[in-house]
Amino acid sequence: MGRSPCCDGKAGVIVKKGPWTPEEDKLLVDYIQEKGQGSWRRLPKLAGLNRCGKSCRLRWTNYLRPDIKRGRFTDDEEKLIIHLHSLLGNKWSSIATKLPGRTDNEIKNYWNTHLRKKLLGMGIDPVTHRPRTDLSLLAGLPGLLAAAGNFGGSGEATGGWDMSALKLHVDAARFQLLQGLVCALTTAAAPSPAPGMNNLTALLAVGNGGQHGGFDQNMLLQQCQWDDMNDLPALTSSAPTSSMFDGISTGDGLSSTELRGHGGATGRNLIVDPMVAGDQECNNNGCSGGGVVLCEETPASSPYFEGLESLNLMDGGWKDLLE
């Protein structure tokens, strides 16, 4: 059962659309302050506005309401939005109830223009809040993680990577990811690790601690706690971060069964495979799949790695991205 659009107006009456003028704003504010909100459908006529009621309601709730907080979102607000979105999804009005003075429309816009890109840049899927699994973003990881084997604080861990050249040849999201990884690799020996470094060092330590030829899941999980996003690095910072590993190791639903070690004894050639975890490990605890597997060697039958091979990006071949 449909319903007639509220903004059609009566026959022959064309209601105004588009940006509100200061005069219209004043009419609306004056009326509501004097009479209260009441019926939005009747309000335009009573207030002397040639607008539909819906338009009046939106203008009031999103812009004219006296308790609206304008200006930039604070870091705390930003983190809260991300956290609430991971729990509620696109329930903007529900999210807005937790941020006094912010409207659902404002939060929605901020999400779409800022936070969504921010999460993408961190390698996190903004819909699922899990690590991204698209090949274009993850394609360079095998080579980079393999290069982690060179890590030893010698200062040459970047292997001569030319980041400025890299920036010219890869998309922004991938560059940010690679930048974070390089930073992590080159600063891991610093006395005070940057945010997210614990995760990388844990990863390396676990990967290299191959006495048993596998990962210590407990150690990995213990060191990779996201701690309620308190350590979430700002991507706008001039200092690159290893935020990718924050994403991988987030406590947002990843269980110990989803972080699973595989084969190999060398501890080198660490590989992130988004394709393996889902069906096997995740089904055990009822999660919906899409988890992350940290491998030491290339699994033979993963569609992810088959895809990488087809792109010629395996075994450090990410450098082929450079022309």
Added chain:
DNA sequence: AACCGAAGCAACCGCCCACGA
């Protein structure tokens, strides 16, 4: 200074739900 593409954001659109007659 002019142009152009990207980014940001206010506002609109259309669907859905709750509620009362």
Added chain:
DNA sequence: ATCGTGGGCGGTTGCTTCGGT
């Protein structure tokens, strides 16, 4: 139980501003 209405919501559009060339 059905229908009409009002209000709310999420998605999308398009105008404005900004930044780079």
